[in-house]
Amino acid sequence: MDIITTSGLTKTYGRATVVADLDLRVPEGCVYGFLGPNGSGKSTTMKMLLSLIQPTAGTVTVFGEEMNRSSRRRLLAGIGSLIEAPSVYGHLTGAENLRVVQKLLGLTDAQVTKALATVRLEKQKDKVVRNYSLGMKQRLGIAMALARDPRLLILDEPTNGLDPAGIEEIRELLISLAGSGITVMVSSHLLAEMEKMAQVLGIIDHGRLIFQGTRAELFARSLPDLLIETPDAVRASSVLEPAGARRTHDGVRLTGIDQPGTAAAVATLVRNDIAVHAVRREQQSLEDIFISLTGRGGDL
């Protein structure tokens, strides 16, 4: 089942279309990585999912029910979220901040204790938040989102500004939350980060969804390079020039070749009496695929 679906979701400000005709499908129990460069419309989309801003057009369906005036409150009760920096009181301790949320939402002590344990903040819960590291603040923000036992967690760039160790902690936390059945939608502009935690990816660029699917599906979109080992690289690169062959130290490389293309290249070499010692297909990296999708690198 899909936990979130959107249909034709669109947001315009004046003449600028910030989110364009988005059809998202977020399957239950996964980490869904919502990836896109800065300014591509991730935050605007997430705010529409949370009913914080009104879509110009399109619909949002959560837990199988369309979000509208009458369903909104009920649906939002099942969603925990962290959009931008967590709103915490610096002069209060972590535990006190959580107590504020507890009162507001009418949560039990057990729910709060569990949330603190999940983000591993029990030891620092009595420290004033002003003295927390950025990573601890983010974890507190996630605890606040988790305390209500949501089915769905929506997090906007939760690893922004964290050091590698902090990023790793959040990554492990989100993977374990998904393992326990909570659906996690998390945005980032860093491909490398998403690649390690998200089973499903949605890639947005200039407000448009340019890819949605599993990592394996993203890989399948790219055609591998063909590496042909031959002692006669000079003639090989000459006869395969129309296919875009480039010489390597022990043969030639052809970029983005499918299976019929592989057969044709080998046939051409054999026809020209060029010895073929080995043929290897080399998968493009996720980074390469990303560049071909967006025209930009992995750190967008």
Ligand SMILES: Nc1ncnc2c1ncn2[C@@H]1O[C@H](COP(=O)(O)OP(=O)(O)OP(=O)(O)O)[C@@H](O)[C@H]1O
């Ligand atoms: N209230 C607004 N009025 C006009 N334009 C806006 C408004 N909010 C956002 N935008 C514009 O919409 C575009 C998308 O912004 P958004 O914050 O959704 O992107 P993002 O992918 O989350 O990027 P970032 O990671 O930088 O927040 C940006 O060009 C931004 O300037």
